[in-house]
Amino acid sequence: MAELNLILLGPPGAGKGTQAERITEDFNLPYIATGNILRAAVAEGTELGLKAKGYMDAGALVPDEVIIGVILDRLQESDAQDGFLLDGFPRTVPQAEALGAELKELGRELTAVLLIDVSDDEVVRRLSGRRVSAKTGRVYHVEFDPPKREGVCDVDGSRLIQRDDDKPETIRNRLSVYHESTEPLVGYYTEEGVLRRFDGERPPAEVHDHIRAQIATLRLEDRL
Ligand code: ADP
Ligand code: ADP
Numbered sequence: 001m002a003e004l005n006l007i008l009l010g011p012p013g014a015g016k017g018t019q020a021e022r023i024t025e026d027f028n029l030p031y032i033a034t035g036n037i038l039r040a041a042v043a044e045g046t047e048l049g050l051k052a053k054g055y056m057d058a059g060a061l062v063p064d065e066v067i068i069g070v071i072l073d074r075l076q077e078s079d080a081q082d083g084f085l086l087d088g089f090p091r092t093v094p095q096a097e098a099l100g101a102e103l104k105e106l107g108r109e110l111t112a113v114l115l116i117d118v119s120d121d122e123v124v125r126r127l128s129g130r131r132v133s134a135k136t137g138r139v140y141h142v143e144f145d146p147p148k149r150e151g152v153c154d155v156d157g158s159r160l161i162q163r164d165d166d167k168p169e170t171i172r173n174r175l176s177v178y179h180e181s182t183e184p185l186v187g188y189y190t191e192e193g194v195l196r197r198f199d200g201e202r203p204p205a206e207v208h209d210h211i212r213a214q215i216a217t218l219r220l221e222d223r224l
Contacts (some may be wrong), residue, residue, distance in 0.1 A: 002222040004029060004083035005108060009185060010116035011178045013126040014200045016087045017139045022208045023085055030079040034088035036137055059165050059173035061091060061181060068098045082176055112218055113189040118198035120175055128173045131160040164171045
């Protein structure tokens with residue numbers, strides 16, 4: 001079967017994590033989310049975590065030389081050999097170039113870059129109401145996707161928290177970082193012919209239907 005090598009692209013709060021949970025289940029792909037990897041490293045106090053923390057707290061990007069090696073190594077692990085879903089990487093053109101070079105060397109290529117499009121105003125609404133399970137990473141929204149019991153994860157009853165970087169000043173900084181450093185990837189991947197755009201302002205189930213249908217089509221085309 002053809003590999004599904006997928007990237008989720010979009011501003012912070014677009015719904016990448018929300019969609020990833022569904023897509024990885026549909027297509028049985030390993031989920032590689034740089035934000036989760038970095039937060040785990042910070043929590044464990046590893047060398048990576050110590051390097052990353054200050055940037056993350058400020059809503060800035062961790063330097064390319066810190067993150068690129070970590071992700072390229074992760075892609076070498078056995079579960080990622082038949083496909084992967086990357087979320088939060090690449091976030092800069094140099095990261096995209098490094099990923100492209102690595103895949104090329106391995107004789108692999110990207111299947112699609114899934115861009116989830118939402119306006120800045122919607123990003124602010126979403127991130128200010130986002131709550132996450134500190135334990136499982138499962139994402140909720142106080143208004144758009146509330147847990148059954150306030151402040152508690154539906155899945156395992158763990159406590160829901162607000163991420164430090166989901167505070168108003170940091171949200172604005174992350175948005176401007178997105179426009180300046182990450183949005184150029186839209187043009188980059190359009191030129192490579194792999195960009196697929198989705199209206200992220202639709203309800204989560206609808207966004208998911210569109211993405212799933214698109215991936216199914218790409219798979220079918222690949223087999224023809
Ligand atoms: P969101 O889910 O809101 O888009 P993430 O969880 O992906 O945010 O990222 C949180 C933070 O981790 C970012 O603000 C940034 O500091 C850091 N980070 C994540 N991925 C990368 C990356 N590819 N390059 C540099 N920094 C990153
Ligand atoms: P990202 O991973 O892109 O930063 P998340 O998946 O964490 O985004 O979603 C950000 C917030 O918006 C969460 O609180 C989530 O519950 C909510 N959300 C996600 N998708 C939608 C949607 N389509 N409509 C409304 N709210 C959404």
